[in-house]
Amino acid sequence: MSEKKLKFNSKTIHGGQEPDAAYGAVMPPIYQTSTYAQSTPGGHKGFEYSRSANPTRTALEKSLASIENGHYGLAFASGLAAIDAIIKLLNPGDEVLSTNDLYGGSYRLFKQIFEKYGIKFQFVGMQNAADMEPYINENTKLIWVETPTNPMMNLIDIKAVAQLAKRHKLLLAVDNTFATPYLQLPLDLGADIVMHSATKYLGGHSDVVVGALVVKDKELADKLYFIQNASGAVCGPMDSFLTLRGIKTLHVRMQRHCENGKAIATYLAKHPKIEKVFWPGFEDHPNHEVAKSQMKDFGGMISFIPKGSSYEDAIKIVEKLQIFTLAESLGGVESLAGHPASMTHASIPKETREKGGVVDALIRLSVGIEDVADLISDLEQAIG
Ligand SMILES: *Cc1c(COP(=O)(O)O)cnc(C)c1O
Secondary structure, eight states: OOGGGOOHHHHHHHTTOOOOTTTOOSSOOOOOOSBOOOSSTTOOSSOSBTTTOOHHHHHHHHHHHHHTTOSEEEEESSHHHHHHHHHTTSOTTOEEEEESSOOHHHHHIIIIIGGGGTOEEEEEOOSSGGGGGGGOOTTEEEEEEESSOTTTOOOOOHHHHHHHHHHTTOEEEEEOTTTHHHHOOTTTTTOSEEEEETTTTTTOSSOOOOEEEEESOHHHHHHHHHHHHHHOOBOOHHHHHHHHHHHTTHHHHHHHHHHHHHHHHHHHHHOTTEEEEEOTTSTTSTTHHHHHHHOSSOOSEEEEEETTOOHHHHHHHHHHOSSSEEOSOOOSSSOEEEOTTTTTTTTSOHHHHHHTTOOTTOEEEEOOSSOHHHHHHHHHHHHO
């Protein structure tokens, strides 16, 4: 059956996948090999050396391209390695317009690695695409969007930013880690590159660190492939296999993440000891309309501030949680809680961090797919 006709919930399982040519294995085997026999120099079956290509990684890359409605997928050793490859498309003197509310590791990579090489980053609010216009000049080459943002759950209107990018002939890259293609398809909305930390929802089981890029354009794909192969931060065969296995249940997991997320966001919003809850599904969320227009549902990521709003109030709660594990990362089947100011966002200076709303009392939840009643009881005993 033609791949194009498949619906999303079938693409996660079948997209880009064929039974293995050698023995018909239904799951792509883990080709744990660095090199491939040649019959004569250059006489090979499409694989020469596993940095350049490996059949298990190729299977993952095809699956990624399929679920994101792209044509080309690239799998990296981590999400940051995937971002690193995008920025390497640029030259000294080029400028990037980035959202000001972004993953701490992306901020660190931009500021502490790439600025040294003469690439300039401007961090701006992107809630209103028109506000971005004054920051664009002849050196601007790339717009970096993350939506929903981490950890404030702000939404950026991808279509509006894509129109701006087109008008100024800029590349638009979207970090789709939080939403996943189950909820949102940036390429369909006009983005040029979709990026993932597949470590999170795509892998879904907190057992790999993997990154991904998906594009439609052949020329752009070739440039990124050149960088991937030349720089070498590729995804290994075992991790490719595990990520593929994770993707096969993405739609089922996401459905439950969204249901549990809604129940917990609603519970927290009504709680007398909670000051504020950030979740795009609320009708009074400032970007609710954008969420409704570009996302299928609202996801399982929630941030909140307990009453009292002190560092200690937040720490007390995250330490008391028992089913929610206090840990970095997100998007796995198990529920996690995090304290952005001291964990994921500690590398962002306090002043910059707080300007974006990441105050000391903020707690972030990655709601898993456990029984939601157990999750709510756990929050109840921790909030007290
Ligand atoms: C985790 C994460 C990254 C970085 O990915 P790694 O796989 O940890 O390198 C980038 N963006 C977002 C939104 C993330 O959550």
